[in-house]
Amino acid sequence: MEKTALVLGGGGFIGGHMGKKLKEEGFDVRVVDIKPKHEFWDHTIICDEYVVGDLRDPKVVEKIMAPIDGEKPFDEVYQLAADMGGAGYIFTGENDANVMHNSAMINLNVAYEASRQKVKRVFYSSSACMYPEHNQLDPDNPNCEESSAYPANPDSEYGWEKLFSERMFLAFNRNYNLEVRIARFHNIFGPMGTWTGGKEKAPAAMCRKAAETPDGGELEVWGTGQQTRSFLYIDECVEAVLRFMRQENFTGPVNIGSEEMVTINELAQMAISLSGKDIRIKNIDGEEFLGKYGFPCPVGVMGRNSDNTLYHKKMDWSVSQPLKTGMKHTFEWINEQVKALQPQN
Numbered sequence: 163m164e165k166t167a168l169v170l171g172g173g174g175f176i177g178g179h180m181g182k183k184l185k186e187e188g189f190d191v192r193v194v195d196i197k198p199k200h201e202f203w204d205h206t207i208i209c210d211e212y213v214v215g216d217l218r219d220p221k222v223v224e225k226i227m228a229p230i231d232g233e234k235p236f237d238e239v240y241q242l243a244a245d246m247g248g249a250g251y252i253f254t255g256e257n258d259a260n261v262m263h264n265s266a267m268i269n270l271n272v273a274y275e276a277s278r279q280k281v282k283r284v285f286y287s288s289s290a291c292m293y294p295e296h297n298q299l300d301p302d303n304p305n306c307e308e309s310s311a312y313p314a315n316p317d318s319e320y321g322w323e324k325l326f327s328e329r330m331f332l333a334f335n336r337n338y339n340l341e342v343r344i345a346r347f348h349n350i351f352g353p354m355g356t357w358t359g360g361k362e363k364a365p366a367a368m369c370r371k372a373a374e375t376p377d378g379g380e381l382e383v384w385g386t387g388q389q390t391r392s393f394l395y396i397d398e399c400v401e402a403v404l405r406f407m408r409q410e411n412f413t414g415p416v417n418i419g420s421e422e423m424v425t426i427n428e429l430a431q432m433a434i435s436l437s438g439k440d441i442r443i444k445n446i447d448g449e450e451f452l453g454k455y456g457f458p459c460p461v462g463v464m465g466r467n468s469d470n471t472l473y474h475k476k477m478d479w480s481v482s483q484p485l486k487t488g489m490k491h492t493f494e495w496i497n498e499q500v501k502a503l504q505p506q507n
């Protein structure tokens with residue numbers, strides 16, 4: 163009989179890619195999302211069954227966690243549903259209550275039902291946002307080693323919720339033998355993800371701005387642009403998750419990210435180069451930003467980079483694709499989206 167997988171949040175970016183990969187591998191895939199459909203993919207590509215449901219509701223979670231054939235519990239459950247977005251969503255403070263409440267409700271329900279219905283294994287997507295702010299003040303030397311998580315001091319409520327849920331999944335593992343695998347994602351990017359509307363992340367935002375800006379124009383970067391980050395292309399993220407999910411004994415938490423650290427200005431410059439246009443970067447901060455957007459410029463911590471030592475040690479495998487390759491695929495896809503929205507002559 164086919165193996166079965168449940169992808170929670172499969173109507174979103176990472177979940178869509180995960181569902182597609184699992185289906186290609188021959189899994190019988192059920193996707194659940196609050197969205198009526200995946201924004202960019204036809205359902206037949208990412209799953210066998212697409213269920214529209216609100217995972218904050220325990221009754222919904224009880225139902226969707228039930229075996230596909232009525233008997234055999236799910237082989238693999240991927241918990242990727244969360245109330246999230248880029249800096250413009252997470253760091254302004256305006257969405258804190260929703261972010262904490264919605265994601266915690268989802269995780270509480272999922273941990274409980276996965277354990278009660280005896281699914282074989284659950285993957286939980288935590289985030290690098292749970293690392294302490296004080297270790298990420300130096301853009302050149304951030305510390306995101308797994309063991310640096312405590313004493314805890316995330317810079318956002320989003321990070322605090324992730325930390326709580328990590329601990330809850332580990333507690334279910336300890337007390338009820340729920341098999342869990344927990345990864346801390348560091349900025350995952352690529353095509354078929356949010357690229358406009360306020361919830362998009364930096365790589366998509368830079369690609370969109372470079373695609374929209376006319377030759378000779380200006381591209382706006384929030385803050386000084388000197389803050390550093392690393393970005394992992396979606397295909398390598400999916401591979402890293404599957405390798406981690408399918409090994410025995412190591413629950414994590416472990417980082418899944420790239421170690422190629424760049425400044426946000428460098429990321430913007432990469433998108434500009436891919437556009438082939440002559441575009442100037444304009445950094446916007448302080449009063450000018452506040453006047454334009456109505457809230458202080460959200461930039462997050464000054465430095466963040468994945469530390470892949472532990473992942474490599476446990477899995478004997480590492481991500482290796484250069485950022486530029488992933489940015490090329492992403493720019494090309496976003497450029498198509500931008501063009502499709504422009505009025506035809």
Ligand code: NAD
Nearest residue numbers: 171173174175176195196216217243244287289347349350
């Ligand atoms: P996404 O926003 O594209 O996908 C999340 C999905 O969850 C969305 O489709 C959304 O509709 C769904 N969802 C939200 N609330 C729901 C609810 N109540 N019921 C059912 N579905 C609901 O985000 P993503 O980038 O695919 O991220 C997936 C996971 O990885 C999230 O847990 C996120 O916190 C984590 N993560 C992502 C990144 C990244 O760079 N993309 C980095 C760190 C952590």
